[in-house]
Amino acid sequence: MPLVRIEILKGRPTAEKSRFLQAIHAALVQAFGIPEDDRTQRLIEHDPENFEIPPGGSENYILVEITGFPGRSLTAKRALYKAIVRNLGEVGIPASDILIVLHEPSMENWGIRGGQSADEVDLGFRLDV
Numbered sequence: 034m035p036l037v038r039i040e041i042l043k044g045r046p047t048a049e050k051s052r053f054l055q056a057i058h059a060a061l062v063q064a065f066g067i068p069e070d071d072r073t074q075r076l077i078e079h080d081p082e083n084f085e086i087p088p089g090g091s092e093n094y095i096l097v098e099i100t101g102f103p104g105r106s107l108t109a110k111r112a113l114y115k116a117i118v119r120n121l122g123e124v125g126i127p128a129s130d131i132l133i134v135l136h137e138p139s140m141e142n143w144g145i146r147g148g149q150s151a152d153e154v155d156l157g158f159r160l161d162v
Contacts (some may be wrong), residue, residue: 034145034156035061035101037074042084042092050076052124057097064100064109065162093130096123102151103137103159110135138161 054074061067086094118128140152
């Protein structure tokens with residue numbers, strides 16, 4: 034149940050934004066083994082004066098923040114980062130314009146399925162990938 038937040042500069046066509054969402058979701062399915070229908074993604078667009086791009090970045094700069102359950106291996110995390118960069122590259126975003134941050138709050142810090150603590154719920158998929 035990863036929560037995905039994608040931040041970009043305003044002005045991208047709707048079809049391109051949809052491809053960003055799909056590219057990142059596909060990487061999560063592949064690397065983390067999440068269910069195909071497990072999608073909570075937000076794409077946030079910023080006016081240029083509200084989104085500072087690091088030196089060397091272009092107007093294609095994209096910030097991807099993923100909040101997910103802990104438990105994935107370093108190998109799975111590295112596979113996720115590579116898959117996101119590869120998939121976004123296929124829609125025209127250069128690797129140098131992609132920053133990915135993964136947050137992993139502990140299971141007791143998630144309230145899911147009617148307010149249950151996530152550490153008390155059978156998720157229906159593995160975290161130890």
